[in-house]
Structures are given as C-alpha cells and as structure tokens.
Amino acid sequence: MKVNGLFKPKTLDEAYHKLTEHSKNVVMAGGAWLRLSNRTVEEAIDLSVLPLSYVKDRGDVVEIGSMTTLHEIETDDTIKSLYGGILSQAVSQIMGIGLRNVVTIGGNVVARHGFSDVITPLLTMRAKLHFYKRGTISLEAFLDIRGKTTDVLEKIIIPKRKAAGYFKKVTKTALDFAIINVSVTCDEEGFSVAVGSRPSVGQLAYEAMGLLNQAKDVDEKHIDLAAFKAADLLKFSDNHRGSQAYREELTAVYVKRGLLAVKTCFNQRGGHDD
Amino acid sequence: MINITFMVNHRKHSLEVKPGEYLIETLKRLNIHSVRRGCDTASCGVCTVLVDLKPVPSCATLTARLAGKNVTTVEGIHDEAGALADYFGLEGADQCGFCNPGIALSVHALKQQSSPITEADIKQALTGHLCRCSGYVSQVKAIMAYLKDDAHV
Amino acid sequence: MSKTRVVNQVRPSVDGKGIMQGRKGYTHDFVPDDALIVKVLRSPHAFAKITSIKTDEAKQLSGVHCVLTHLDFKRKAHTRAGQGYPEPSPHDTFVLDYYLRYVGDEVAVVAADDEDTALEALSLIKVDYEVLEPVLDFEQAKDNNIRVHPEEDIYEMFPIGFDPKRNLAAAYHMEVGDVEKTLKAADVVVESSFYTQAQAHVMMEPHTVHASFDVYGRLTLYSSTQTPFHVRRIISQTLAIPLSQIRVIKPRVGGGFGGKQAIHGELLVAAIALKTNKPASLRYTRQEVFESTYTRHPMRIDLKIGAKKDGTIQAIDCYGLSDTGAYGEHALTVFMVTGSKVLPLYNKVDSVRFHGDVVYTNRTSSGAYRGYGAIQGNFALESLIDMLADKLAMDPVKLREKNMMKEGETSPIFEIMGEGTEGTAMTMDSCKLDVCVEEGLKLSKWHDIYPRKQTNNKIKSVGMAIAMQGSGIPYIDMGAATIKLNDDGFYNLMVGATDIGQGSDTILTQIAAEALMTEVENVAVYSSDSDLTPFDAGAYASSTTYVSGNAVLKAAESLKAMMLKEAARVLHVKERDITFDGKTFKAADDEITLSSLSNQLYYNDEQKQLTATESYVGHKSPPPFMAGFVTIEIDPQTCEFEILNYTSVVDCGTTINKALAKGQIEGGIVQGLGMACFEDVHITKTGRLISNNMLNYKIPGVHDIQSLTTMFTDSFEPSGPYGAKSVGEIGIDTPPAALANAVYNALGVRLTSLPITPEKIFKAMKEKERNHA
Numbered sequence A: 001m002k003v004n005g006l007f008k009p010k011t012l013d014e015a016y017h018k019l020t021e022h023s024k025n026v027v028m029a030g031g032a033w034l035r036l037s038n039r040t041v042e043e044a045i046d047l048s049v050l051p052l053s054y055v056k057d058r059g060d061v062v063e064i065g066s067m068t069t070l071h072e073i074e075t076d077d078t079i080k081s082l083y084g085g086i087l088s089q090a091v092s093q094i095m096g097i098g099l100r101n102v103v104t105i106g107g108n109v110v111a112r113h114g115f116s117d118v119i120t121p122l123l124t125m126r127a128k129l130h131f132y133k134r135g136t137i138s139l140e141a142f143l144d145i146r147g148k149t150t151d152v153l154e155k156i157i158i159p160k161r162k163a164a165g166y167f168k169k170v171t172k173t174a175l176d177f178a179i180i181n182v183s184v185t186c187d188e189e190g191f192s193v194a195v196g197s198r199p200s201v202g203q204l205a206y207e208a209m210g211l212l213n214q215a216k217d218v219d220e221k222h223i224d225l226a227a228f229k230a231a232d233l234l235k236f237s238d239n240h241r242g243s244q245a246y247r248e249e250l251t252a253v254y255v256k257r258g259l260l261a262v263k264t265c266f267n268q269r270g271g272h273d274d
Numbered sequence B: 001m002i003n004i005t006f007m008v009n010h011r012k013h014s015l016e017v018k019p020g021e022y023l024i025e026t027l028k029r030l031n032i033h034s035v036r037r038g039c040d041t042a043s044c045g046v047c048t049v050l051v052d053l054k055p056v057p058s059c060a061t062l063t064a065r066l067a068g069k070n071v072t073t074v075e076g077i078h079d080e081a082g083a084l085a086d087y088f089g090l091e092g093a094d095q096c097g098f099c100n101p102g103i104a105l106s107v108h109a110l111k112q113q114s115s116p117i118t119e120a121d122i123k124q125a126l127t128g129h130l131c132r133c134s135g136y137v138s139q140v141k142a143i144m145a146y147l148k149d150d151a152h153v
Numbered sequence C: 001m002s003k004t005r006v007v008n009q010v011r012p013s014v015d016g017k018g019i020m021q022g023r024k025g026y027t028h029d030f031v032p033d034d035a036l037i038v039k040v041l042r043s044p045h046a047f048a049k050i051t052s053i054k055t056d057e058a059k060q061l062s063g064v065h066c067v068l069t070h071l072d073f074k075r076k077a078h079t080r081a082g083q084g085y086p087e088p089s090p091h092d093t094f095v096l097d098y099y100l101r102y103v104g105d106e107v108a109v110v111a112a113d114d115e116d117t118a119l120e121a122l123s124l125i126k127v128d129y130e131v132l133e134p135v136l137d138f139e140q141a142k143d144n145n146i147r148v149h150p151e152e153d154i155y156e157m158f159p160i161g162f163d164p165k166r167n168l169a170a171a172y173h174m175e176v177g178d179v180e181k182t183l184k185a186a187d188v189v190v191e192s193s194f195y196t197q198a199q200a201h202v203m204m205e206p207h208t209v210h211a212s213f214d215v216y217g218r219l220t221l222y223s224s225t226q227t228p229f230h231v232r233r234i235i236s237q238t239l240a241i242p243l244s245q246i247r248v249i250k251p252r253v254g255g256g257f258g259g260k261q262a263i264h265g266e267l268l269v270a271a272i273a274l275k276t277n278k279p280a281s282l283r284y285t286r287q288e289v290f291e292s293t294y295t296r297h298p299m300r301i302d303l304k305i306g307a308k309k310d311g312t313i314q315a316i317d318c319y320g321l322s323d324t325g326a327y328g329e330h331a332l333t334v335f336m337v338t339g340s341k342v343l344p345l346y347n348k349v350d351s352v353r354f355h356g357d358v359v360y361t362n363r364t365s366s367g368a369y370r371g372y373g374a375i376q377g378n379f380a381l382e383s384l385i386d387m388l389a390d391k392l393a394m395d396p397v398k399l400r401e402k403n404m405m406k407e408g409e410t411s412p413i414f415e416i417m418g419e420g421t422e423g424t425a426m427t428m429d430s431c432k433l434d435v436c437v438e439e440g441l442k443l444s445k446w447h448d449i450y451p452r453k454q455t456n457n458k459i460k461s462v463g464m465a466i467a468m469q470g471s472g473i474p475y476i477d478m479g480a481a482t483i484k485l486n487d488d489g490f491y492n493l494m495v496g497a498t499d500i501g502q503g504s505d506t507i508l509t510q511i512a513a514e515a516l517m518t519e520v521e522n523v524a525v526y527s528s529d530s531d532l533t534p535f536d537a538g539a540y541a542s543s544t545t546y547v548s549g550n551a552v553l554k555a556a557e558s559l560k561a562m563m564l565k566e567a568a569r570v571l572h573v574k575e576r577d578i579t580f581d582g583k584t585f586k587a588a589d590d591e592i593t594l595s596s597l598s599n600q601l602y603y604n605d606e607q608k609q610l611t612a613t614e615s616y617v618g619h620k621s622p623p624p625f626m627a628g629f630v631t632i633e634i635d636p637q638t639c640e641f642e643i644l645n646y647t648s649v650v651d652c653g654t655t656i657n658k659a660l661a662k663g664q665i666e667g668g669i670v671q672g673l674g675m676a677c678f679e680d681v682h683i684t685k686t687g688r689l690i691s692n693n694m695l696n697y698k699i700p701g702v703h704d705i706q707s708l709t710t711m712f713t714d715s716f717e718p719s720g721p722y723g724a725k726s727v728g729e730i731g732i733d734t735p736p737a738a739l740a741n742a743v744y745n746a747l748g749v750r751l752t753s754l755p756i757t758p759e760k761i762f763k764a765m766k767e768k769e770r771n772h773a
Ligand SMILES: Cc1cc2nc3c(=O)[nH]c(=O)nc-3n(C[C@H](O)[C@H](O)[C@H](O)COP(=O)(O)OP(=O)(O)OC[C@H]3O[C@@H](n4cnc5c(N)ncnc54)[C@H](O)[C@@H]3O)c2cc1C
Pocket: A026, A027, A028, A029, A030, A031, A032, A033, A034, A035, A047, A066, A067, A093, A094, A095, A099, A102, A103, A104, A105, A106, A107, A108, A109, A110, A111, A113, A115, A116, A117, A118, A149, A151, A152, A153, A154, A175, A176, A177, A178, B041, B042, B043, C695
C-alpha cells in the first residue's frame, strides 16, 4: 500500500466527509490488512484518534467500539461472559498477541474477509452494526451489501442474553486461516448456527436453525438433521486450504458437536442456564 | 511529511515522517538495528517492538500514528535481554537468533501481567513469533526458567 | 577416552547474548549508508523468451543509477549451486538471460537511490515476451516436446547424466547383485510410489547481500551465505574479475537450512557495484525468497522390497524421479543421497538397485535443503518397511531390528555412491542404532500405546522410523582453521566454517578450548571472511563438526606443540619434561605461565608470533543414526490430529555441546514435522506460486507441537573430533515416515504423499469404506 496523506479527524463527521470526498480515501483502523494491498491511498483517515476503543455494558446490550483491538476483546471480562465467551475464544485464535494488539474488530467486520473468525460468532450473537451515517443495521444485512463501504462503522452492538455458545476454528496449523469456522449459540430466541471460511464469509444456516427452533424438544435426531442441513444447504467451495467436500463434512461434524454443547441451554429455555 | 514526537527507549525523537512510513523503517533511520524484517506481511513476529509496553509488529505500525507514544526495542531492555539469553543458552534455544529480540520484548511485556505466569501464558506470548531453528519447546522451557528465577512465576 | 571438560558439556552460544540484545550482526545491519538499493524485475511467466527489452525510460528516472539486462552481460554458463569445484551440477544458468524459465526468474535489475525509485524504475522497463507453454508437471517432463533448456551453450563439468534435449539435468543408475532375480525369488514383495513436496526453507532472515569497494579498491561483499568461499570463486569465474580482487564476509546469518548454500543476489550486486562504482544492496522480499530462491526437490519414489517369510529383507529396488525445477542446482547429488544415505540402513540385502532421473520443469528451482534427498528417501523406505511388516504380520520394530545396520558392519553402497562421484568404502566404527531403537521404545512408552489406544472419542497411536545421514563429503570438502596465540595467553580462532545459526562458532571454540585445556572465554572466534579466515567449503553436507572440527583440533594440537617448544626453550628443559595444564608450563623445578610466556614472545625475548593453521579433509563420512517415535491423537471423524510427542534417540557420536546438539535435533524434528503435516506448495494453472508469502505458506508455530523428548546415546566415533559425528541434518529425516506409520496404526489407511493432511486422511478413509462396501 502507498499512502499519500494521513488525515486525523476530530469527529466522526469529519471522518465521514473525508471518506466520501475522494474515491481513493480510506478509513484506516489497525491498518494491518490495508497494508497488504497494492493500492495507492490518497488519504488514510486515521480512526485511532477518535474515542472508538471501548467495551461498554449498557444493561441490555454490550457496545464494542469499532477501534477496539482483538487483544482488548480477548481480555475483556464482559465479552468473556457473552454467549459463553465465543467471541473471546474466536479472536484469541487469530495469529499472535502482537498482531492482535493492532487489528481491530471494526476492520475485521468491514473487510468482510471470507475467513473471518469474528463475523461467524458475531452472526450467532445477533450482532448489529452502527454506522455513522446509515445508523444501525444487522450484521447479516451488512454482509449482503456489495462493494466498498462508504460509511464509518462506529460500534458493534450485541444483545446481552442468557445464552450458551460454541465456537470452532478448523485449521491445518494454529496460525493459519480457517478451513472452516463454526459458531453455534442458543439463547431465549433459539438456536443460531453460522459457518464461515466456506471459503466465503460467515453465513447463518437458516434451514438448520428453523428446523431446530420449530422443534419442541431438541433431540439427537433433530441435531443430526440440522447438521446435515447446514452442510448440505450452505454453499461451500474449494481453495487450497480445503475442498468443498471436506468442508461439508467438517461442517456436519462441528455443527453437531456445537449443538450438543449448547443444547442443554435450549431445553432449559426460560430456566436458568449460564 | 508529518512532524511527530515520540520516545524510543526513553529518548525523545522529533522527526519528519512520510504518511505511509512504517515504524520498522523509522527505527532503521534512527540507527536501531535490532528490529529486522522477516516477512513483509505481519506474519512472523521478527520485527516486534513494544508500543506503550504492548508488543506490535513494527512493519504494520505507521510511525505517524505514534505521537506521544513510548516505543521500546530490545536495546531498551539490554540487561534483561542479556539475562534471558543465558537461559536460552542453557536450553539450546539460541540458534540463528533472528527471532530473539522480538521474543525478548514479548517476554518483557508478559512480565507486566499481574497474575502468575503459566506455561500457557508463555505459549500465548510466543504465538506469532515464528522460529525455524529451535522447535520451540526449548524456548518455552528457557523462558519458564528465566521467569521463575526472576520471580514472575 | 579421558573425560572432557569443555566438550560434551553445555556452553551458551558465544554470540547468543549479543544477538538477543540486538547488537549489529547480520548482513543488513552493515549496509553502507550510501548504498544503492537494488531491485529485480522478475518474470511473470513460467516460460517465455524476451523479444525486446527497453530500459530508456527507467534509466532516465531521476535517482536511477543503473539498469542491467541480459544484453549487459557476457554470456557465461555457470551454476549457482555453491558447491566445490568442479561442481557436480550442470552449468545451465546465465546472470541474466533472454529465456525466462519460471515465474520469478530474473529479467532485469535496477539500482536507485531508494526503494521507491527502484520499484518505479522496474515498472518503467518495457519488456515484450514471447510466452511459451511451460512444463509444470514433473512426471510429464522427461522427453517432453517442450525443452526447458533449448540453448546450446550449457554443459556438465563431468558426466552426471545431463541431457537437456530430454529435459534431464542428471540421471543415475547403480545396482548391486541382480535385483529382478532376487525379487522374483522372494517370499513376499511389497511396493508403492511415494510423493514428496517442494518444502520451502523459510529461514527467518531473507537472503541479503551488499557489495562495495574498500580503500584498496577491492570488491567487498557481505552476504548471508553458507558458502563464502564458493561465492568468491563463482563471482570471479562468472563476472571475470580476478579472485584476488574479491573479499566475501559472512556475518551472522539468520538461518540457512541449505537455502543459502547457493548464491542468490551476489552476482547482481557485484555487477552493479562494478558498473556504478557505488555500494549496492539487495535484500530479498519474502515473496522473492519463496518464488526465486530454492525449495526442496519434489520427488516420486517407486520402491519395492522383497523379503523372506521370516522377515529377512533380500532386495530393495528404488526408482526415483526428482524435479529440479528451472535450473539443475544439486540435481544429481540430492538425488544420489536419496539412495546413498537411506538404503544402507538395511545393509544385509542380497541385491539393491537405485536409479532414476532428475528433470527440468518450469518451476522454482530446487536446491540444497537439510536432509538433502535423505528425507525423501526415508519417507518412502520407512513407510514401506511398515507395509512389509504388515504383510508379514510381523512387528515393525522387530523387522527393523532384524535387518538394520549394526556397529562394525558395512554396506556396498558406501563404496559405489558418493556425492556426484564414486563413494568411499567404510565400516561403521560407531553405530548405536540398536540402542536408539531400544531407548526410544521406552521413552515413547511405545508398548503402552502400540498400535493404538482409544481415548474418549479420539485415537492415540504411535509410529516410528529410523534414519542415517553422513558427516561431510570425503576426499572433496576441506575445512581449515587458524589459531593464534596472543599476549596474556588468549587465543584467536579463525575458521572458514560458516556459522549460520547452528552454533558452529561455539562448538569449534569448545573443541579448541578443550585441546588447549582452557575455557571458551579464552578463545575469541571469528568466522567467516575470505580474506581473514582459512578456507572452508562451507556449512553444508553435515560437515562442520566433523570436518572443520577435526581441522580445529589439529590446529590446536599444532599450536600446543609450538608453545611447548617455546616453553622448553625458556625453561631450559626438553619438551617432554614439561607438563602443561592450560595455564602453566611446569618442569621439574621451574615453571612459567602461559601468560608470561606469551608476553615474552610478544615483547621481550626471541619475539615471534605463534600461529598454527591446519586443514582436514575426510576419508570417510561416518553416519549419525537416529530412531524417531511420534505419538499422535487423531479424531476419527474429521481426521484432524495433534502431535502429542516426538521422541528422538540419536547417535551422533560425542555431542560437542549438549544443548546445541539438542537444538539441532529438535529444530530438525519440527521442520520435518512441518513437511510431514502441512507445509505445502500451491501454484496456479499457469505456474504462479500461490503459497508465496507467510500468509499462505505456513511453518510450525509454538502450538503445533506439545512436547519433544530428545536423548543422545553413548557413542564414540574414533575418526571424529573427541568422538563426534554430525548432528545438523539427521533430525529432519524421520518425521514423515513416522507420522505416516502412526496414521496407519491409528486408522488403517496408508498415506503415501506429503504433506499428510487431515483432509487426505479423510479421503483415504472414505476410499477404504467404499472398498469395503
Ligand atoms: C497476518 C494476518 C493474519 C490474519 N489472520 C486472521 C485470521 O486467522 N482470522 C481472522 O478473522 N482475521 C485474520 N486477520 C485479519 C484481521 O483480524 C483483521 O480483520 C484485519 O487486519 C483488518 O483489521 P484492521 O484493524 O487491520 O483493519 P484495516 O486494515 O485498517 O482495515 C480493513 C478494511 O476495513 C475498513 N475499515 C476499517 N475500520 C473501519 C471502520 N470503522 N469503518 C469503515 N471502514 C473501516 C478499511 O477501510 C479497510 O478497507 C489477519 C490479518 C493479518 C494481517
């Protein structure tokens, strides 16, 4: 990456206007991913000067500032207690502490990497994104938008629910990108299942979820069928980390393991699981 | 060009940097040789430095964003690095050494942890510091022994 | 052997502290401030011919000092292999060429004031390519219509089977007895083909070199090389500069593993410095390291073993096909080691054949890499031995114990196969392979686990393999050492031997200190500098401890004899009437300390400088041996597995430095596990490397290995310094076969292509289920 100028905004509004002023202006969060690209950036808008690095417990929701680093997320006690701590677990498996001290949750989400280990759990945590201009939209809705993001992500909002969660990143070696990642949660609204690095970006397995959430009591048969559906109906393809067929198999196995892990929570709906 | 002032190993530096200049380049300009390039993709850990005592890859850190920050390279923890080297030597963990300054800095950062340091903490701290020589096990042992004697465990 | 004080002990690396403290040490730390930055334009095509190249615009860019293309060089075929002379590798390379033979091959080179300008200049060079169809599949290369090397002005230095018309860089054939006949008569025959991949070295320091002129007008290079003396020779021969005008300094090197044996940017920076009269510096990007240096030779090995029902192995038949990529560096020698340092493991056969071809393809060149052919051969042989045991319903360890090499035995292969030439007959004066196996079984708790154990939903299993390597190249590679006595009685040790991180400076210092009866602190070591240190072939072929170590020992003994002579003169007695304890020369009723003696020699009386230089060339290459045992835990549903432990029991003779020897073994094991488990090369259909950075080519990290158990047997090699053999390569050989055997023991599927990934195991399981159904 070549950077011709660095802009230090005083407000989100300034950042937003700078971003929309020129097609070659970009928001710079951690900058670690931007750095790998070959493009020339006219002005990099340095978000690190804005107060966007925080984890705030608002009672019914938790807000994570977009500039919060993955290492801050990993060590934050509030996040450890959300959905069984899957977000903390997921980020702690991304490279080393050094890199995690640089890269941000906002950068990860906006970049919409296919391999993202952040988006997959966030989908199952019913996360919403709050953009400066556009306001609040669901993460799923954001993933459906094509093209460059011309708005500034301010924060990520996660509901505080009684919930259980399961996250699995399958890799060839600990420091690699995922062959697949799987996240399964269960809260008072029901089950969520998402699979990422297919190798395209994380997606909720709606059919599998529907099947489970319509069942009165979830037993092994439902779980087997849901795992099968997730593997069968989500789209997978080949890359050099894994083939489509292997990804489907892994999905079936880990969705099942995830459901078994969180199922007790479902069957105690309205009860008191932690 | 951007004017910035920041500290490197407790010495104040005011200098002009290009907006796209990474810390690894700036440190070379400041005649600091211990921060070396290993990979170009923030993947190897060789160029690790501490910014306000947190390890970061200096190849992915823009200098222009460091106004007012404290940067530490291994030159800034000279004696401590020397002490750690003794333990590496006893375990046979010191070979080509290209990754060692970065590791010494991550160990220094680890020592800031308030709770007792476990082997798992050491492995977490070493994650991302690639080493092609040692096979890691001796490094973990050496760091463990060093921290024990340094009363951090 | 009397007890040693410094050798066979732990000593921290002599440079370990300085390196940890970040002192200036590596090549890039010494780049002159005014050095031009050199950048290389590289081929975007796997095979192409330059039809026109225009550099005017690039040359006119402000800040650009020099642009060189193939038109600027006199055409002189050479090899970059970095071997002794004449090389056993074909001279098939030109400094820059109008043919480009792989994506990343060198098109042109630019020197500018700074990196940005140099990169901009590269983009201003206009090249027209005639894009040719490449040969990317090495199994299709031999006798293909496409010729990777169509030019006429390339040649072999002596017969190595070089035949570029057939895309052959080298070929080899040897046979003892009549293999076909023995196989026909054998009770059982097992056979299989094995594939190994183009593992990357991934030393942490990228290849780096700079050149400048010193005050005497001589060209001085700093290079991160394993072979400074070969570099000097090749620059002189290729650029036609007198050897006397070149100095090559090898500072600290951030890892090599064979990847820095060959020359890389040396010719380019030398040419730029000559052309511009300015210092020039080239540091490879990580992408260039992946694309444009070297890899391990990928191979297919077709192996057959014939045996009696009782498990007596009678015949081994091995055909190999090796892919040397675009250029033939180490083509023949790596290939020969696949046979010569593997097949003698089972030395009691009636007949053995080893033959095959090394082919050119339009891929990144292959070259030297720790293991050097042996790891490829070992994977095949040690996998097939387990397959044989299976077929014979015999315990694989017992099968090995019955047939493997033992102390005092020999193999006819030693005499037939050398490195590129004939070999040297030798018997195993030290071979504790039997102890290695026995101890390894205990340490790995083999019998508790073998073949497998169910734990919860996982399966724990074990697998093992044995290996051998060599210690230097006999009658070819020489090492030399100089020891100088200073006032106050301390020494300088100057060695051409190349410390590349493996710790040779330290162990050579220990050998000198032991012989001179002093401590490491009294011996200041310096390596390597073609002006200041005596010759050494370099850090390769597992030669430093054995070859250079013997040279150091000889030099120390010589110097000691000189010192005794001087002490006898001063004390007015005969030399034999003096005892020396490292500090003091004692006669019956008089004595003088080394410190006083050396001070007198410097300043007071019959002044002279005492210096001893000795050299050593091996007359044999005593193999180190080892047995490796892996314990894995595998998830039978997904076939993901974890390496729980790797046990290594090693016979490397005496360990000169116990800690550094352990470091060599453990580093080798983990590098070998990387090759066994996941390190892999991916290219596009057109031959561009996908795994050309550390995001896409992964090496083991701290979480990939749970524990390592490493032990050395009591062993003494009479021809080695203080009983030592080599230890640098042996560690890497066993992991691939041990892992394949462990996977088989866990799940009953046999993986014959590396890396053994969970996905491949999974596919093999599905295949097995289908066959059963
Ligand atoms: C070596 C390496 C390995 C990695 N491995 C993994 C892995 O295994 N799993 C994984 O999930 N991730 C991985 N990542 C990605 C990492 O987690 C981050 O997602 C990535 O670095 C982007 O974060 P950043 O803070 O660096 O963002 P930047 O590089 O600064 O930005 C990324 C993109 O997002 C835009 N952007 C950033 N913040 C905002 C905002 N607030 N508003 C609008 N736009 C914004 C930028 O303009 C840019 O286009 C890896 C990254 C590296 C460098």
